[in-house]
Amino acid sequence: MARLTLLELIAEVQAFLRRLGATEAILFGSRARGEELLNSDVDLVIISPNFAGRTFPERLRLLQEQWTLPLFLEGLPYTPEEIEELRHSRGIVARALEEGIHIHCGCVYGEQIVRALRPEELP
Numbered sequence: 667m668a669r670l671t672l673l674e675l676i677a678e679v680q681a682f683l684r685r686l687g688a689t690e691a692i693l694f695g696s697r698a699r700g701e702e703l704l705n706s707d708v709d710l711v712i713i714s715p716n717f718a719g720r721t722f723p724e725r726l727r728l729l730q731e732q733w734t735l736p737l738f739l740e741g742l743p744y745t746p747e748e749i750e751e752l753r754h755s756r757g758i759v760a761r762a763l764e765e766g767i768h769i770h771c772g773c774v775y776g777e778q779i780v781r782a783l784r785p786e787e788l789p
Contacts, residue, residue, distance in 0.1 A: 688714035
């Protein structure tokens, strides 16, 4: 399997968000830092109001049904309200919100993306 560039991965995540009807994803971990190995998983916090009323296992099943990349997804699905509660915690979600690459269907932001891009990926 060929290595995905960060920009290719972001485009795939944006398509994934559209399929889910999700509002945002935060890419974190080795892929966000540009330190991934060929088979590293994809660490994502996924935010969607569509997760309301679903159990965590149901949410995870929905993620797996919509994930099409041949890479393992380590997905953490939350509603916007749950994200606000977790934002000020000391856990992995709070750290991802602070340090990760924020991906929306139409845009990407976070200084982490600039650090994670390899020279050959720059426009």
